[in-house]
Amino acid sequence: MDFFTLLEKRLSTRAFLGKEVEEEKLQQLLEAANSAPSAGNLQAYRIVVVRDSAKKKALGEACFRQGFVATAPIILVFFADPEKSAARYGERGRELYCIQDATIACCYAQLAAVASGLSSVWVGAFDDAMVKGVAGMADNLKPVAVLPLGYAAEKPFKTGRQGLSDLVSYL
Ligand SMILES: Cc1cc2nc3c(=O)[nH]c(=O)nc-3n(C[C@H](O)[C@H](O)[C@H](O)COP(=O)(O)O)c2cc1C
Known part of the structure; x- marks a missing residue:
């Protein structure tokens, strides 16, 4: 699929079929995340793959009861590792780079998912402490994104965007 077509196909989906995601596709998607750029190539993030039903349900609760979250066959949770980045970059690593590292990795995973059908x-609305608790992650890690994924059970509508003139300045 042409990259620009893929970008158009990536639409937020909040209803999933019960069909399992093939292991090969999951691995490909995780490799895509792993290929993302990161500050100093430190990869100051962690990814947790959640397939356990009880854990998924708990994650749904942690996402302020967004019920669709638990219906996905797989939920990926992306955590930033502030201290890993801070060890080299100090405050800028702690406050910014680790968040960017995790965000870009999640973005790559989201696009790779589209390429695999x-x-x-x-999902960004969640209680940090609850997400950390469900994922069993150390207190120093910061949850950045929750990504329920699977085969779509709906055809999401295409959301609009601002015009480029509202977003871009040319100097
Ligand atoms: C940082 C961030 C946080 C988001 N949080 C949520 C969320 O908590 N729940 C939800 O249903 N969608 C969430 N979304 C999805 C957005 O609503 C969606 O991307 C936006 O409406 C544009 O639609 P599209 O993804 O189909 O292009 C979030 C997206 C981003 C980038």
Whole structure:
């Protein structure tokens, strides 16, 4: 699929079929995340793959009861590792680079999902402590994105965007 077509096909999906995601597709998607750029190539992030039903349900609760979250066959949770980045970059690593590292990795995963015929939605509304608890991650890691993914059970509508003139300045 042409890259620009892929970008058009990536639409947030909040309803998923029960069909399992093939292991090969999951691995490909994780490799895509792993290929993302990161500050100093430190990859100051962690990814947790959640397939366990009880854990998925708990994650749905942690996302302020967004019920669709738990219906995905797989939920990926992306964490930033502030201290890993801070060890080299100090405050800028702690506050910014690790968040960017995790965000870009999630972005790559989301686009790779489309290339494999999968759909997802970026979920950012959650209780940090609850997400950390469900994922069993250390307290120093910061959850950045929850990504339920699977085969779409809906045809999401295409959302609009601002015009480029509202977003871009030329100097
Ligand atoms: C940082 C971030 C946080 C988001 N949080 C949520 C969320 O908590 N729940 C949800 O249903 N969608 C969430 N979304 C998805 C957006 O609503 C969606 O991307 C936006 O409406 C544009 O639609 P599209 O993804 O189909 O292009 C989030 C997206 C981003 C990038």
